[in-house]
Amino acid sequence: MLFNSIDFAIFLPIVFILYWLVLNKDLKIQNLLILGASYIFYGWWDYKFLSLIILSTLIDFSIGLALKKETQNSRRKLFLWISIIANLGFLGFFKYYNFFLTNFIEAFSLFGSRIEIASLDLILPVGISFYTFQTLSYTIDVYNKKLEPTNDFIAFAAFVSFFPQLVAGPIERAKDLLPQFYIGRNFNYNDAVDGLKQILWGLFKKVVIADNCAKFANLIFNNSDDYSGSTLVLGAVFFTFQIYGDFSGYSDIAIGTSRLFGFKLTKNFAFPYFSRDIAEFWRRWHISLSTWFRDYLYIPLGGSRRGTLGKIRNTFIIFIVSGFWHGANWTFIFWGLLNALYFLPLLLTNNNRNNLNVVAYGRTFPSLRELLSILITFCLTVFGWIFFRANNIEHAFDYILTIFSRSLFVVPNFANMKEALMVIILIIFFVFVEWNGRDREYAIETLGKKRKFKYLLYYVLVFMIIFFGSFEENQFIYFQF
Structure with a gap:
């Protein structure tokens, strides 16, 4: 169901x-x-x-x-x-x-x-x-x-x-x-209302962001030989928001539904695309799986206590197993290996726990250094998602080679560009709301606390779900894992 x-x-x-x-x-x-x-x-x-x-x-x-x-x-x-x-x-x-x-x-x-x-x-x-x-x-x-x-x-x-x-x-x-x-x-009325809010936000992520991004991510990835490097970059970005909206949307609906019945579940996502390095990203992405592997695999293997070679070995094991957990395809294993390579320099220089706080906490805008760190981490993440989404390793490398060609500098062009531009506007709105709520359990937890704005926000979200949402009952990506 x-x-x-x-x-x-x-x-x-x-x-x-x-x-x-x-x-x-x-x-x-x-x-x-x-x-x-x-x-x-x-x-x-x-x-x-x-x-x-x-x-x-x-x-x-x-x-x-x-x-x-x-x-x-x-x-x-x-x-x-x-x-x-x-x-x-x-x-x-x-x-x-x-x-x-x-x-x-x-x-x-x-x-x-x-x-x-x-x-x-x-x-x-x-x-x-x-x-x-x-x-x-x-x-x-x-x-x-x-x-x-x-x-x-x-x-x-x-x-x-x-x-x-x-x-x-x-x-x-x-x-x-x-x-x-x-x-x-x-029964707790406040918990139930809060649960419904989180369900609403999760549903918005799924049917408005993820499912709309999926249309263009699938179009571009499935026909990547026909498109320019710039279009393939756009396809990778669409998939980046598809998988986040889809998976974190499921988690939001799950947590919100649990609250309706008086249960509290673990927070599974903590605004990972605002991370300032890969180590922070993995503390914020699929938290329940990352901590499971840490506690039941990484630490029993010796964690970081076995010297430099032990650190390197255990890091590669944890990321490769994490990749393999996602599916029986070499693309997932390579994705895990790539993230291990991203993570290793931070671990070996003891910089893997530099960013434990919320980015730009108490401020409206990040500093220039924070912004650059977020953008670099985001680009590395987008690059990694190409392997995750590709049909096989050969497809992934062909996709990347096309990106790093002269066609990277042409204007992206594919069918339904006007519709794609509308999806990009929805993504910008989504990022804005997430940024405003990045220090909360979920983005709209406290947004609209003032009574005159609260119901306006709900109406806007419901309106966007009705008019921009996809109601084809698309399965969630992580059902295949």
């Missing part, structure tokens, strides 16, 4: 009314409703994949109980590895089987041998990368005795499948979200 669909527009009020007006007296029944609603929400795509998420839930719930009872370290480690292998096994089979098979066959063909192995017609279960990491956080934290395992299967199952963030995050840690299922929840 898509957030930007009629189905969800009907589904959400029904669940909300049942949750607060019918079943508000019993916490267990509320949790059971959330679980049932989450399975309906997830099964809307393909009910057959419900068995996979239920199996993953059963495995990790059982492992948690086993870890609680077991005191012998070797057996506890065995239980942990059962969870890791089972969860990553599901993920690896559905997401990477054909990738490894294809590359295995191609590797042998280099030596003159030909192997005939049939690939499988696999459909990637929506959200598997997200809920796999979510359940793994539970098992790992229980193993490390950072979290007490739960005896409440309904609460645990609802935590794993919680519908607002099930298919595209944020990736919630068990220690943060699971305890919220144990505590009675009372």
Whole structure:
């Protein structure tokens, strides 16, 4: 079920009314409703994949109980590895089987041998990368005795499948979200209103910014041989705003929806395109994934404590694995490698934590140095997104070679240029609102606090969604991951 669909527009009020007006007296029944609603929400795509998420839930719930009872370290480690292998096994089979098979066959063909192995017609279960990491956080934290395992299967199952963030995050840690299922929840009007505001802003990002940018990003990337270097730059910029509007828009809707039901989710984006270096960008982009890899991979590998070579090794591992997490394509691995190369100089010179505060905090405009830093970081990010969006590595390099040709200096030209100019104006408006709200949880959190401007802002956003939004029920980009 898509957030930007009629189905969800009907589904959400029904669940909300049942949750607060019918079943508000019993916490267990509320949790059971959330679980049932989450399975309906997830099964809307393909009910057959419900068995996979239920199996993953059963495995990790059982492992948690086993870890609680077991005191012998070797057996506890065995239980942990059962969870890791089972969860990553599901993920690896559905997401990477054909990738490894294809590359295995191609590797042998280099030596003159030909192997005939049939690939499988696999459909990637929506959200598997997200809920796999979510359940793994539970098992790992229980193993490390950072979290007490739960005896409440309904609460645990609802935590794993919680519908607002099930298919595209944020990736919630068990220690943060699971305890919220144990505590009675009372309706809070202010939280609900704030949640609706964040949903509105997320919907604007998706249907007005992301989906409109997608039209031209897809047109230009899919026909890149036909366009000039300047047009390809524009295509890369369109994709840059498409992926941010799409993914952060989903996170905003997820967080806002959760607030309607009395839950608080992790902030997943913190205005990353205003970052002054790549290290700051990765502290602000897909925060839940970045911190997951930091805590469960980078630090266990030794983090920055293993000397210079250890730092370099661990940095490349974390970024390449992050790239590979996004999909079974060499473009994602190269994108991760490129970001590691961006990040490494900052790490080795101990400048990776220079920009921890909000840019131009308390000021309307950034300084010239801040502005230049933002622009350089943005350009590096746009360049990286080319590999992320390209069909394959060859396509990415051809795209870049065309950009760095003489045609870079001609005026961009492609079909529907007038419509594209309108999208650019929408992007400028979007950047302006984001800049004004860059020190908040989301851009319009406090915008329009003065009563006479508040409803004007809402009317403007609703107007723009109705008149400029795309209502073709386009899937969110990160559903494929």
